[in-house]
Amino acid sequence: MAKHFITQVPGTPIPLSPISQAVVVGNTCHISGQLATYDDGYRPGSSHEEAEHAFELLFRIAEHAGFERSDIVYVDIAFIDMTRDVAAINALYGALFTNPPARTIYQAVAMRD
Template identity: 35%
Template structure:
């Protein structure tokens, strides 16, 4: 018997490829990368990097809740940006969604992201 569970919620965008919103094994949850899609419309949010990052973190929070946790259970975040000049704005948004002590984190600049967005964030939770 497997203790692997697929996590899915309509409160976050549905997968736009062959992947799950999250997978839970035991007390660990791996959240797939989220981009600034609005769940109800599956359209990209309008706005600057702050608006995009807020939507990404709302999406992650919804998946974390569906898994029985919240973003404060995150042990690792991976942030991909197409412009490292957005680093400070994303940090500010992140502090609005997580409390100290913050999880481990990586932030990298990439050449491109799905649908041409400026940010994608994935997370690992321990719940």
């Protein structure tokens, strides 16, 4: 089956690693994890602000690949501090999706500065 590698979507920052932003295989799109990065690098903000920007990038990449927000079926979300951040992210997640996709959430302490 043919694969289409998307390495740089216009309007998104250049990836920080040697990765494809997405790979389309058939009618499935696999999108790499998104962070609150901009053209000038990472900009720390509240958990809501950072997640909102990461989702904005995710949606841009999906659209560029020919998919819609409603096509998203699964999301992984990594938190630095789940106890502090999960309520804000749950509110955002609920607002972004009419039919929320399945998801896994986990705490990634090593992401701390």
